[in-house]
Amino acid sequence: MAISLAITLQQIELLRSSLLEWGKIHFRSFPWRLTDNPYHILIAEILLHRTQVRQMIPVYENFLRCYPELSALANAGKEELQNSLYSLGLHWRIDLLHETAQILQHRFAGKIPRDKQSLLTLPGVSQYIAAAVRCFAWNEPEVLLDTNTVRITGRLLGWEVKDSSRRSARFRQALETLLDREHPRDFNYALLDLAHLFCLKRQPPLCGECPLKIWCNYPREGEKPDEHSQ
Template identity: 35%
Template sequence: MRWYRANGRHDLPWRLTRDPYAVLVSEVMLQQTQVDRVKPYFVDWMERWPDAASLADAEPAEVIRAWAGLGYNRRALNLHRAAVKVTDRFEGRVPTDEDTLKTLPGIGPYTAAAVHCFAGERRTPVLDTNTGRVIARARLGAADMRTAGDRRTREAASELLPSRGARDWNLALMDLGAMVCTARKPACDRCPLRNGCAWLLAGSPVAEGAGAAAVRFEETARFARGRIVDALRERDAMETLEIADLLPGAHAANVDTYLGGLERDGLIERLPGTERSWRLPGKATGR
């Protein structure tokens, strides 16, 4: 905690508030996007949609456009759907109770725990890849949470949680994981836990599955889906063939699959009265 007080990222805009809506927005943005990238998006978002009711009132297409550059567009749509549900069921107030949070679209155990702890200041472990890695290494002697096992890591996180100050505790683990105990190159020489770190004492064993061949991002369905949504952000509508032309050749055979998946997820819709013309969703999809 001494290390955190001196080195923690205390001035991140979402750490300066206890507003559950703001914390929820930041946590959804941070799910798969780097902190520095999220900062300006978060500030703009809160100016544009300062509460759940204003976000619920926006068109899904507008929300998906505002998400451009953050990736994993489904998060934008889920955030919008969550805002609609919060407005309809909870009078616009984002709940801070973990179980209630998990009933909202796109809110899994991690995000529910984060809002519960960071906005509600309640005592619960907040286990993401960063906090999980620190606990897996320092306490369990494994290279990461996957190698240590989710259940073991969760149990260790619960055991370690102090009876008071859980918010700062979780934030400290998060910062240590992001700034010192990083996935590829942990800076053990400047880590406050180095003297008792179980992973160092065990000789730094490698992670399970390390060395598996990596797939190039451009070859993934996620790349193709993102490219399609990006193109539709710029246009009112596009034909299937135009969309196919945008994608590298290897994806051509899968265009219908990608479009069908995006349609099922609610990220795109057919232009009314057409079969093969697509656009971002209008209001009817969100409410």
Template identity: 40%
Template structure:
């Protein structure tokens, strides 16, 4: 049985899958209302510039948004275009990002910029398959770019998003959440018909502010009345 058939069977026969199918609309409605008041504001969220979003996604890997913010601004002042970054040395970019740690980010950013210049005519690709060929770009980063830069209906999944879906719907993901096909399928089913980029941001912010790994703020959670984690 292939993975698609396995997922279909899971959502048809598993009690959690049945609960999932019947509660998606309410889940979306509650979180969308929460997002209208609580969505965080960062400059990379207020642009459709694929290059700027690509830079932000790379800097945000393993680093929280508040820490990245000043470096993001400085980075784009120093390298305002993809060609500027492609012409830079890894050492130069590494020095700029040194306070963030994780030197591999500088290497990947420069390598990706050079690859984009030579093989993609200096443009960020608009398909997941092509984005995944870039250094440092995994499924999460690729799909986040597709949704935010190109308004494509691409869901995202990281440990924070996985936690929301597992708790509310009573799903059980694999140990490595970002590779779990059932959780990826769940995020895809839950996508709204429009404003997918905003929906993805709502999930990220809700996981950071309310449905946290430790000491979740269940008392003020808009999902609490139907949450499997809280009520079972």
């Protein structure tokens, strides 16, 4: 559902194209971004949950070396899985990955389901992970709400950002309105990259170089102090 934002449709279209152009130049190349294999993307999103991206690269690569396909993961015994995943430091995700592989193999005929409701029945698959898999594997027009995307949205629209904003219908609707439905994968990658490279959480954002600065309501230097809670 779309909501009315304080910018025009024409401005939104310009904002999308500016973000997409910026995203092409600043694309952060991670192994799971160079594929549209839904199994690889699902594994990446599960492993990335609450984990630093840089730490995950070797873990992800080693994991896929051991289990390049869903059938390999599903056919691994639990003991084997415990041994290989424990050495990768994935202690709490062992049971979850084992159970997920069994469900996919037996209930979904060894395929990653494309529809959101089916994805949400898998253990450990949150709204965010289901949306990310659909968007990055199939280019489905999904919005991704996490601390990064709501930080940009809040700053852009001049809205206060709280911990609960990730679950806020208002933020979801705003992102639905801003989303480029013709290029959802590129739009979401660009938004995530902007949050990590320019619209920073712990340091002042680099607004001077930001592709969204002309539409952004975040107070500039010399204007009122930052009242946004992060």
